[in-house]
Amino acid sequence: MVQAVTDKNGSTEAANAYLKGLWDKPAQELMAKMYLRPSDKTVLAANQDTLPNINTFEPVDVFGSWNNIMSTFFVDGGVFDTLARPPKQ
Numbered sequence: 001m002v003q004a005v006t007d008k009n010g011s012t013e014a015a016n017a018y019l020k021g022l023w024d025k026p027a028q029e030l031m032a033k034m035y036l037r038p039s040d041k042t043v044l045a046a047n048q049d050t051l052p053n054i055n056t057f058e059p060v061d062v063f064g065s066w067n068n069i070m071s072t073f074f075v076d077g078g079v080f081d082t083l084a085r086p087p088k089q
Helices: 002-009 012-023 025-033 041-046 059-063 066-074 079-084
Strands: none
Touching: 002 012, 012 025, 025 041, 059 066, 066 079
């Protein structure tokens, strides 16, 4: 679906370069400095003082397929919308 849009707009190459850049070591190091957990194991190990080990999981192993995840959690009125509402006063 995304590639259909980027192909139509002639931006597939730029989109792919952007996504590749997110996984390159400099970007992973920047993420770690911003307290985001990098996927690069060497970068994560180098930042274990601020990013201690935690139990992680693959979303599809817990919540089902990405189609199920999107239609349950991120559809208008889904779980995310419910959680993002301010509490009733």
